[in-house]
Amino acid sequence: MIQGFFGPVVDAALNVLTFGVLSLPQISVFLLFAIGIVVIYRASRVLNLAHGVMAMVPAYVYYTLSSPNVHVKLIENVIDLTIRTPLLAPPLAALIAVAAGALLGMVTERFVVRRLRAQGPTAQTVGTVAVFGLGIALVAKMYGAESAITTPLFPPGLHPTGSESITIPFSQLGLGLRYAQVYVFAIGIAVTGGLFALFRFTPIGLAMRGAADNRQGAMLMGVNVERTTMTAWAMGGGLAGLAGVLVGSITSIHPFNLSLQVLPAFVAVLIGGLESLPGAVWGAAVVGIVQGEVPALSLLPVIGPFANSAGFSQLVLMVVTFATMLARSSRLAGARVRAEILGAAAAVTGGLGKRPRYAGWIALVVALAIAVFPFIPPEVVPFSYKQDMVVAASYLMAALSVVLLTGWVGQISLAQAEFVGIGAFFTAVVTNQFHVSFPASFVLAALAGAAVAGALGIVALRVRGLYLAVATLVFAWMADKFLFSASWFGIVGGSATIPPVAIGSPGTIPFLDFTDIKVLYLAFASVAAGMIYGLANLRES
DSSP states (O other), X not given: OHHHHHHHHHHHHHHHHHHHHHTHHHHHHHHHHHHHHHHHHHHHSOOOTTHHHHHHHHHHHHHHHHOSSEEEEEETTTEEEEEOSOSSOHHHHHHHHHHHHHHHHHHHIIIIITTTGGXXXXXXXXXXXXXXXXXXXXXXXXXXXXXXXXXXXXXXXXOSSSOSEEEOTTOTTOOEEEHHHHHHHHHHHHHHHHHHHHHHHSHHHHHHHHHHHOHHHHHHTTOOHHHHHHHHHHHHHHHHHHHHHHHHHHSOBOTTHHHHTTHHHHHHHHHHOTTOHHHHHHHHHHHHHHHHTHHHHTTSTTTHHHHTXXXXXXXXXXXXXXXXXXXXXXXXXXXXXXXXXXHHHHHHHHTOOOOOTTHHHHHHHHHHHHHHGGGSOTTTSOHHHHHHHHHHHHHHHHHHHHIIIIIITOOOOOOHHHHHHHHHHHHHHHHHTTOOOTTHHHHHHHHHHHHHHHHHHHHXXXXXXXXXXXXXXXXXXXXXXXXXXXXXXXXXXTBOOOOOOEESOTTSSSOXXXXXXXXXXXXXXXXXXXXXXXXXXXXXX
């Protein structure tokens, strides 16, 4: 009877231990990411949100140099290259890829971060977001974004026994670690130990620590602060590049997915502290173990089906992020970040002045041009241009929300696209399932987006600035992987359709035929104009 009672408990404990061992490779990768983030932040007080691109680009450099049959589009329909045979051996290709990550870090610091220093850390962090988007766009254009690519790094000859994996002895499921995963873990631990020795015992390490602790004092002591800052960015980019190559060697590379795999490392840094290298170590361990134990939850009888759903690990990561921020809110909402926000608000209010003399007339001319545009004959303006203007109006509305939050209030929100998605999918739900038509669906979708944003605002009241940027970015990742793939959200196969309809009866008021591109364009333009007018009055209130 005792054995029957404790049997499931023992099995569950062994499963937890098994998945803990399986999480060791990703812990070492998170560790490399986290240390790079901390090194860059300590040197420049910038949260490098382009860190994922600094991992993804070197992974593709390694793939290009070490893999056969590589197809690269340098210029669309002009220069297309196909590399039939590997150019370099994997070890040398990996070294060049890591150097590419270091170079990308130096370029970002020199031409983006340094040039935005006068505008403060918020502007510098937003600059790294631009680098993130540009890097993904370029790589996706050159290599395509349809499929993942495997990039093996460790040849089979390195295996001591000639086998490909090591079975965990106590695993109830017969699981094990591949030798490549063991090598990744060993490399991560070795590099981490070397970095700790570098910072503690070498002159360059001491100079970087001094510049991070007291920039002005380090300059008075003769330390070239600009050089140490660029060195820190090179080191952070190199660590990200190494992590990207290692991730590609045991999984696969993809311009979008690999760039976002750095997000758990940001959570690890928040747990351990943005300025603490030891904190990055145990923060990476915590996040890696939590992420690694997600498959163990799928074996439980009650929560198992829910844990098996797509994006559940991202949901767990978001919960860990918010719990960490709420638990440490008194320390995260520091005086320095508050001062930055107050300075941004002062700049906004201080910049208000009289409107230009002809502002009203200019606005009237622009409004008339926008109103006349859809009625221009298709021989002059093609139909596709009018569709593009509808899309442009939707982008404008999303951009206005970023101006309000980041430009005026100083709150870096990286989840605005997810609010757009929530409004869109909620519109599909109330329209398709509950037969709610426009304009009621329009209002309900706006309220749904506002409700979710208000829930995130609870976190915004407790933390500020760079920490909020991480929270919104993790939420965006969760929404993309989990929320927007959930069948209970009215989504089938990751998409939903709202067929255009005509509201009202022809010849009566109101009558809106949204199947007509002119009507749809004017509706989008009118809403965008109303948002601009409302925000202009809010800014001057």
